[in-house]
Amino acid sequence: MEYDPILEYIARYVDLTDDEISNLIPFFKTKKVKKRQFIVQPGFVCKHKSYVVKGAFRAYLVDSQGKEHTLAFAIEDWWISDYSSLIYQEPATLFVEALEDSVLIQIDFKDEQTFLREIPKMEKFERIITQRSLAFQQKRLLSNFTKTAEERYDEFINKYSAIANRVPQYALASYLGFSTEYLSKIRNRKTLKS
Amino acid sequence: MEYDPILEYIARYVDLTDDEISNLIPFFKTKKVKKRQFIVQPGFVCKHKSYVVKGAFRAYLVDSQGKEHTLAFAIEDWWISDYSSLIYQEPATLFVEALEDSVLIQIDFKDEQTFLREIPKMEKFERIITQRSLAFQQKRLLSNFTKTAEERYDEFINKYSAIANRVPQYALASYLGFSTEYLSKIRNRKTLKS
């Protein structure tokens, strides 16, 4: 049934009983969004975390000079939100935009507080996936520090080809931390070599 | 007594009973380290997370060209470790070095797994502080993307003057993501202005 993917995701980290699962399911809200639609916008408090059932998203910031910087992508079986806005329940600074027509399962922030109390195993689940996100983020920060633009590009293409082939190049460039023009230059260099 | 600061730290996020506190305390190991001593080194699995009672630390990576990149600082009332190495129990990639003679309270990775089972409130504690670290890391990544070297320097001086005045400048430069020489240039620009 429709909640299978998210339940499978949770089962990777904690073993829930059938009872716990039936308690949990009412907190899942399915939502469909069209390409180019926003699920989070600066100025509004981010009210849920979203699990991608189908589709693709990007979370990005627009800086004072109008340039975009992509913080995260999400495709099937990933989560996305403006994390700061969600946990502190303060206005978001990011846009989260659908890159394709998509389907989400959303968990409301307050609902989550409720089931964390009712189902202690979910505390553990949250703890583990947050720890993993943190480890991921640290690797990314280090990669930004230690690698050149071209090395970061290569790394991304190898690790996340599924994403690289699906998102617009300006989004990829702004995730890797350089301009679209430079991305073209890199690609050009590569095709010349081979 | 000596565990007061760390217990106070925990109390900010969860309310433990006296019983829970006495169960917890045996897991805290006090450790003294001298300036320039390492508590984590590349190649060795990071076995504990460390809470700084007194002193200052930095976690850094040495890249393929021999350049250092500082991932984190920690002074009194902060935590430090090689997070990836700790949670996956795999060899560290970072050095964690004492910048002064220091005192730590360490929690062993396996011990932590034990008390997380015995004291469920600690799951919540872990979840919350990990969420906050993640939010902090995301802000840092965005700051690196959107701000110039000088803006990042100003931001750090304003937010963390206690740290800025205590750590060597080469460490600060490598945290902010630019060369020591450039840091000198920035400082020079500033003193000329005033």
Next chain:
DNA sequence: CGAATTTCCTAAACCAGTTCATTTTTATTT
């Protein structure tokens, strides 16, 4: 389908930050 909009590519001038080489200042050790 055809028009409009969005995305992608190219090239030259430019600049923020690096590198290299040397000197001065500040800590640390004996």
Next chain:
DNA sequence: AAATAAAAATGAACTGGTTTAGGAAATTCG
């Protein structure tokens, strides 16, 4: 207090990546 090592400063030459400005493809949508 002298000797040594570590950290900070300075300046000139350089480079990885940006900016600006344009045109070519590819998508989207009426």
